[in-house]
Amino acid sequence: MSQPIIEIKQVSRIYVDEDRSSDDSSSVLALKDINLEVEEGEFLSIIGPSGCGKTTLLRLIGGLDKPQAGELTMAGEKITGPDPKRGYVFQQGSLFPWLTVEKNIAAGLKARGVFRQSRDRVPEFIRLVGLDGFESAYPHQISGGMAQRVAIARALINDPQILLLDEPMGALDSFTRADIQDKLLEIHRKDHKTMILVTHDVDEAIYLSDRIVIMTPRPGKIHEIVSVNLPADRDRTSSDFLEMRKEIMRRFSKANAEADKVDMAAYI
Amino acid sequence: MKREIPVRNVARAALITVLGFLIAILGNLLIPQVAELTVETYKWGPFLFNLNSFYRLVLGLIIVFYLIAGARALKRPELRPEYVKQKWFRFAMGLVLLVYDLAGTKLRITPQPFFPGPAEVLKTFLDDGPYLMQNTLFSLRLFGVGFGIGILLGLTTGVLIGWFPKVYYWVYPIVRITGVIPAVAWMPFALTLFPNAFSSAVFLMAICSWFPIASQTAFGIQTTEKSQFEAARTLGAKNSFLVFHVAIPHAMPQIFNGIQSACGNSFTFLVIAEMMGQPGGLGYYINISKIWAIYGQVFAAILVMALLFSVIIAVLNQIKAYVLRWQKGRFV
Numbered sequence: 001m002s003q004p005i006i007e008i009k010q011v012s013r014i015y016v017d018e019d020r021s022s023d024d025s026s027s028v029l030a031l032k033d034i035n036l037e038v039e040e041g042e043f044l045s046i047i048g049p050s051g052c053g054k055t056t057l058l059r060l061i062g063g064l065d066k067p068q069a070g071e072l073t074m075a076g077e078k079i080t081g082p083d084p085k086r087g088y089v090f091q092q093g094s095l096f097p098w099l100t101v102e103k104n105i106a107a108g109l110k111a112r113g114v115f116r117q118s119r120d121r122v123p124e125f126i127r128l129v130g131l132d133g134f135e136s137a138y139p140h141q142i143s144g145g146m147a148q149r150v151a152i153a154r155a156l157i158n159d160p161q162i163l164l165l166d167e168p169m170g171a172l173d174s175f176t177r178a179d180i181q182d183k184l185l186e187i188h189r190k191d192h193k194t195m196i197l198v199t200h201d202v203d204e205a206i207y208l209s210d211r212i213v214i215m216t217p218r219p220g221k222i223h224e225i226v227s228v229n230l231p232a233d234r235d236r237t238s239s240d241f242l243e244m245r246k247e248i249m250r251r252f253s254k255a256n257a258e259a260d261k262v263d264m265a266a267y268i
Numbered sequence: 269m270k271r272e273i274p275v276r277n278v279a280r281a282a283l284i285t286v287l288g289f290l291i292a293i294l295g296n297l298l299i300p301q302v303a304e305l306t307v308e309t310y311k312w313g314p315f316l317f318n319l320n321s322f323y324r325l326v327l328g329l330i331i332v333f334y335l336i337a338g339a340r341a342l343k344r345p346e347l348r349p350e351y352v353k354q355k356w357f358r359f360a361m362g363l364v365l366l367v368y369d370l371a372g373t374k375l376r377i378t379p380q381p382f383f384p385g386p387a388e389v390l391k392t393f394l395d396d397g398p399y400l401m402q403n404t405l406f407s408l409r410l411f412g413v414g415f416g417i418g419i420l421l422g423l424t425t426g427v428l429i430g431w432f433p434k435v436y437y438w439v440y441p442i443v444r445i446t447g448v449i450p451a452v453a454w455m456p457f458a459l460t461l462f463p464n465a466f467s468s469a470v471f472l473m474a475i476c477s478w479f480p481i482a483s484q485t486a487f488g489i490q491t492t493e494k495s496q497f498e499a500a501r502t503l504g505a506k507n508s509f510l511v512f513h514v515a516i517p518h519a520m521p522q523i524f525n526g527i528q529s530a531c532g533n534s535f536t537f538l539v540i541a542e543m544m545g546q547p548g549g550l551g552y553y554i555n556i557s558k559i560w561a562i563y564g565q566v567f568a569a570i571l572v573m574a575l576l577f578s579v580i581i582a583v584l585n586q587i588k589a590y591v592l593r594w595q596k597g598r599f600v
Contacts, residue, residue, distance in 0.1 A: 062502060063502075064498055064501070064502070081501070082498070082501040082502045082504075083502075083504070084502070084503055084504035086502065087502065088498075088499070088502035090495055090498070090499060093493070093495060094495045094496060094498070094499040095499075096496060096499075096513075096514065096517065097594055097595075098517040098518070098520065098594040099517075099594070100594075107500070107503060107513070108503040108504070110509070110513065111500055111503040111504045111505035111506075111509050111513070112503070112504040112505075138593075138594045139594075140594075140595075140596045151499075154499075154503065155502070155503070158503060158504060
C-alpha cells in the first residue's frame with residue numbers, strides 16, 4: 001500500500017471558553033488521541049452525533065485550527081495552516097454575497113493570484129456543477145443547493161489534492177441532497193480526488209464512502225472504522241445497503257452505550 | 269406582482285401637473301402689475317428678456333421637465349406609481365407659485381425687501397448669473413476637496429482600526445472622543461493653524477466627515493463573519509486579499525452609511541465656513557447679498573444650493589445602489 005495522503009497521529013484538541021478561562025471546567029476536550037490515515041483517492045466519511053468533534057477534526061485537517069497535542073501531516077508535510085491543496089466546503093453561507101456565482105468560483109484563482117493565467121477554467125467549473133445560465137446571479141438569488149454547488153466548484157477550481165466537506169448538504173432538502181451527492185460521486189470518480197466528508201447522515205455516508213469513521217462524544221474520539229464493501233453504483237433501497245445501514249446503527253448504539261459509561265470527569 | 273398602472277392614469281397625472289404650472293404662467297401673464305416695479309430688459313444672445321418673461325420661461329422648462337418624467341414613466345412602468353402619486357403636490361406647487369407671484373411681485377404685500385416674488389428671485393440669474401455661477405463652482409471645489417479628503421482619511425483610519433486590534437486599542441478612543449466634538453468647536457483652531465481660509469475650511473469638512481466614515485468602516489470590517497475569512501484562507505488567500513476582497517466589500521453597506529452622514533455634515537460646514545470667511549462660495553454670496561439687501565439673490569443662492577446638494581445626494585445614491593447591487597432586496 002502506498003503512503004497515506006493524510007496521517008493523523010495522537011491528536012488532541014481542547015476548546016477553552018474564553019469568557020470563563022479562569023474556570024477549569026470551562027475547557028472541553030473536543031478530541032482525544034485521534035489516529036487516522038486517509039489513503040489517496042479514497043472517499044472517507046466521518047459520522048457521529050453532534051459534539052463528537054467531527055467538524056473539529058476536519059478543521060484540523062484543513063489547517064483552520066491547530067491541535068494542542070499530536071501531529072497532522074499531508075503527504076509527509078506537517079499541516080500548519082489552510083492551503084489550497086486542501087479544498088474546503090463549509091456547511092453554508094461561506095459564499096461571498098457581494099460576488100456573482102461566476103466571480104465566487106473565480107475567487108479561488110484570484111486568492112492565489114493566478115486568475116489572469118487560468119481564467120479559462122471558470123466556465124469549465126460552472127459547467128461541472130451545472131450552473132450554466134446562473135453566472136451573473138448573486139448568492140441571495142439562488143437556492144441553497146445551488147449555493148453549495150458554487151462552494152464545491154470554488155474549492156475545486158484550485159485543483160486541490162483533497163476535498164474536505166463539512167456537512168455541505170446538512171441544510172438541504174432530501175432531493176437536492178441526493179442531487180449533490182451524485183455530483184460529488186461523479187467528481188470523485190472522474191479524477192479520483194480524495195474526499196473527506198463530515199456528516200450526521202448514515203445513509204449519505206454509506207452511499208458515498210469507501211470507509212466510514214464512527215466517532216463518539218465526550219471526549220471526541222474514533223470508535224471504529226468501517227469499510228463499505230458495496231458495489232460502486234449503490235442502490236439506497238437494496239438489501240445490502242439496508243443491511244449495512246442496520247449494522248452501522250447497531251455499532252452506533254453500542255458506541256453510545258460505552259461512551260455513557262465513561263466518567264467525563266476523568267478526561268477533563 | 270402589483271398591477272401595472274394604466275397609461276390613462278399617467279396621462280391624467282401629467283395633465284394635472286401641467287395645469288398647475290400653466291395656471292402660474294397665465295397668472296403672471298394676465299394679472300396686471302399693481303405695485304410699483306421697474307422692469308428692465310436683458311439681452312441674452314439674440315433673445316430679449318425681462319423678469320416676467322424669464323420667470324415664465326423657467327415655468328415652461330419645469331413643465332417640459334415633468335412631461336419628460338411622464339414619458340419615462342410610460343416607458344418604465346416601475347416609475348409610474350411615484351409619478352402618479354405626486355400629481356396633486358405638483359399641481360399645488362403651481363398654485364403656490366401663483367399666490368407667491370401675486371403677493372410678492374404684483375401686489376408686493378409680503379414684507380419688503382425680505383420676500384421678493386419668484387420672478388425677482390430668478391432675475392438674479394439675469395443680473396448676476398456669471399458671478400453666481402463662479403461662486404457655485406467655488407463651493408463645489410471646496411466641497412469636493414474637503415469631503416474627498418474626509419472620505420480618504422475616514423476609509424484609511426477605518427480600515428486600520430477595523431483590521432488591526434492594536435490600532436483599535438490605541439486609535440479608536442481618539443476617534444470616539446474627537447468624533448463627539450461638534451466640528452464647529454475646531455473653528456478657532458482651524459483658522460489659526462492653517463495658512464489660508466480655503467485650507468481651514470477643508471480641514472473642518474474633512475474632520476466632520478472623518479469620524480462617521482472611520483467608525484462605520486471599522487464597524488463593517490469588524491463584523492465580517494469568521495467563516496468568510498476562513499473560506500478565503502482555504503482558497504489560498506493572503507492577508508491583503510482578506511482585507512481588500514473580503515473585509516472591505518463586506519463593510520461597503522456601512523461605509524456608505526458613513527459617507528452619507530458625512531455628506532450631510534460637509535454641506536453644513538461648507539456653508540458655515542463660507543459665511544465665516546471664504547473669499548467666495550454660495551455662503552459668501554448669501555452674505556454679501558444680505559449686506560446689500562438684495563434678498564432676491566439670497567433666495568437664488570439658496571435655490572442653487574438646494575439643487576446642487578440634491579444632485580450630489582442623488583449621485584451618491586446612484587453610486588451606492590450600483591456598488592451594493594448584490595444586497596438582498598435590491599434588483600439588478
